Amino acid sequence: MIRLSIIGSGNVAQHLIQAFSKSTETELVQVFSRQPEVVSHLITSDKIISDLNHLIAVDVTIIAVSDDAIVAVANQIPFENQLVVHTSGSVPMNALHTKNRKGVFYPLQTFSKTKEVDFKLIPICIEAENESDLEQLITLAKSISNSVNNVNSEQRKALHIAAVFVSNFTNHLYQIGSDICKENNLSFDILKPLIQETANKILTLSPQEAQTGPAKRQDTQTINAHLHFLTDGHQKEIYKMLTKSIIDNGKKL
Amino acid sequence: MIRLSIIGSGNVAQHLIQAFSKSTETELVQVFSRQPEVVSHLITSDKIISDLNHLIAVDVTIIAVSDDAIVAVANQIPFENQLVVHTSGSVPMNALHTKNRKGVFYPLQTFSKTKEVDFKLIPICIEAENESDLEQLITLAKSISNSVNNVNSEQRKALHIAAVFVSNFTNHLYQIGSDICKENNLSFDILKPLIQETANKILTLSPQEAQTGPAKRQDTQTINAHLHFLTDGHQKEIYKMLTKSIIDNGKKL
Numbered sequence: 001m002i003r004l005s006i007i008g009s010g011n012v013a014q015h016l017i018q019a020f021s022k023s024t025e026t027e028l029v030q031v032f033s034r035q036p037e038v039v040s041h042l043i044t045s046d047k048i049i050s051d052l053n054h055l056i057a058v059d060v061t062i063i064a065v066s067d068d069a070i071v072a073v074a075n076q077i078p079f080e081n082q083l084v085v086h087t088s089g090s091v092p093m094n095a096l097h098t099k100n101r102k103g104v105f106y107p108l109q110t111f112s113k114t115k116e117v118d119f120k121l122i123p124i125c126i127e128a129e130n131e132s133d134l135e136q137l138i139t140l141a142k143s144i145s146n147s148v149n150n151v152n153s154e155q156r157k158a159l160h161i162a163a164v165f166v167s168n169f170t171n172h173l174y175q176i177g178s179d180i181c182k183e184n185n186l187s188f189d190i191l192k193p194l195i196q197e198t199a200n201k202i203l204t205l206s207p208q209e210a211q212t213g214p215a216k217r218q219d220t221q222t223i224n225a226h227l228h229f230l231t232d233g234h235q236k237e238i239y240k241m242l243t244k245s246i247i248d249n250g251k252k253l
Numbered sequence: 254m255i256r257l258s259i260i261g262s263g264n265v266a267q268h269l270i271q272a273f274s275k276s277t278e279t280e281l282v283q284v285f286s287r288q289p290e291v292v293s294h295l296i297t298s299d300k301i302i303s304d305l306n307h308l309i310a311v312d313v314t315i316i317a318v319s320d321d322a323i324v325a326v327a328n329q330i331p332f333e334n335q336l337v338v339h340t341s342g343s344v345p346m347n348a349l350h351t352k353n354r355k356g357v358f359y360p361l362q363t364f365s366k367t368k369e370v371d372f373k374l375i376p377i378c379i380e381a382e383n384e385s386d387l388e389q390l391i392t393l394a395k396s397i398s399n400s401v402n403n404v405n406s407e408q409r410k411a412l413h414i415a416a417v418f419v420s421n422f423t424n425h426l427y428q429i430g431s432d433i434c435k436e437n438n439l440s441f442d443i444l445k446p447l448i449q450e451t452a453n454k455i456l457t458l459s460p461q462e463a464q465t466g467p468a469k470r471q472d473t474q475t476i477n478a479h480l481h482f483l484t485d486g487h488q489k490e491i492y493k494m495l496t497k498s499i500i501d502n503g504k505k506l
Contacts, residue, residue: 155438167447167450169492171463175461180414194416194420198452201363213420215417219321226413229414245491249487
């Protein structure tokens with residue numbers, strides 16, 4: 001039984017609290033939240049603390065706060081020589097305070113408070129300073145996920161950037177699709193099966209194999225007609241740049 | 254029973270042949286393919302023609318060829334005063350020859366020859382010159398799909414452009430994610446659950462509500478660190494432009 005505590009009450013913290021509450025291999029000892037009411041629906045009140053000085057030493061302490069608060073929180077931890085990890089995709093492991101043993105426990109997923117996720121499917125990227133801490137984190141991650149990956153700080157940074165492209169930027173393209181529909185009295189629902197299929201295709205094909213469309217075909221006539229149709233400056237520039245990138249990518253092969 | 258013929262043997266044509274072959278409400282009379290062997294696994298050889306002059310009049314003739322061949326094919330059709338439709342997202346209905354009654358039957362999906370699709374889930378966008386032809390196309394579309402939409406030529410153009418954003422461009426972002434993984438000795442598989450979840454989120458949330466990430470948070474420090482990390486010119490420019498577009502989009506609200 002791994003004893004753990006979670007510092008934080010945001011999206012990631014809340015999803016971790018829920019996932020570990022269901023696990024039979026772990027014991028969630030404490031949750032730190034400045035506003036206890038934010039997590040009171042997830043865990044019994046005797047386990048919630050709102051003063052970091054009340055934090056007690058456990059096997060793994062997970063700092064699940066916003067990137068810019070991680071260093072300050074790690075510095076305020078009242079105990080020493082324990083395993084303390086953060087959950088960020090972009091903060092290096094070594095940003096954590098040296099008084100405790102460092103590690104990373106990064107669930108690679110987009111969390112919304114209002115949407116349930118199946119943690120078993122979420123890849124967890126772990127990193128630690130020594131072999132025994134790494135083993136501990138592997139056991140911890142396996143208790144809630146089927147996908148556990150050893151990823152060092154440099155790789156994690158790359159992965160976070162890749163995630164921005166395939167998730168944040170992709171969602172923005174959905175936004176543009178939705179905007180174009182709205183401007184033309186069309187329901188965004190018409191695009192949803194296409195969006196699903198585009199995401200499903202790369203489960204069986206590489207993105208290279210799955211690429212279709214006027215840019216891939218170098219169909220200049222359609223590309224120019226589309227650029228002529230678009231009036232929004234951002235939409236036009238994004239269309240141009242991604243088209244050029246697809247065409248240049250095809251030339252590299 | 255609607256009698257129909259299909260002209261073409263590419264991705265769209267092949268998927269339509271398969272879908273209509275399963276439908277009990279339609280009879281597939283002829284398929285035109287310059288190379289009969291390309292469609293011989295989908296339909297009996299007596300129905301395949303390779304000379305357009307052998308095409309006979311039916312209730313609906315579907316031209317499912319590449320955009321730039323539609324006009325030439327429509328001109329060569331040997332009969333008159335029948336309903337002839339094309340399947341393109343970007344060609345206007347009126348590009349078809351006036352000797353036949355015009356229409357559009359546009360399945361909004363990304364087709365790969367190697368991947369099966371469930372046609373029932375594919376939105377079909379139809380357009381016709383008169384009410385009775387429209388009714389005919391509605392019946393035809395409903396025989397293979399649960400989503401049938403009246404979409405005029407201008408709306409269809411907009412929809413096609415929106416589809417380029419949410420599908421072709423999105424797939425290119427997957428490509429970039431895959432490239433970044435490869436460069437950093439990471440498996441692209443780690444990103445796949447995130448890609449699925451990003452596509453699933455917009456089934457229950459608007460893209461606006463679903464947006465997350467450093468650009469949305471205007472987290473300049475992370476954005477600059479990512480730009481510093483990226484060395485590929487295209488990747489850097491795409492990162493900058495989409496980040497700016499997300500930030501500006503947030504300001505509009």
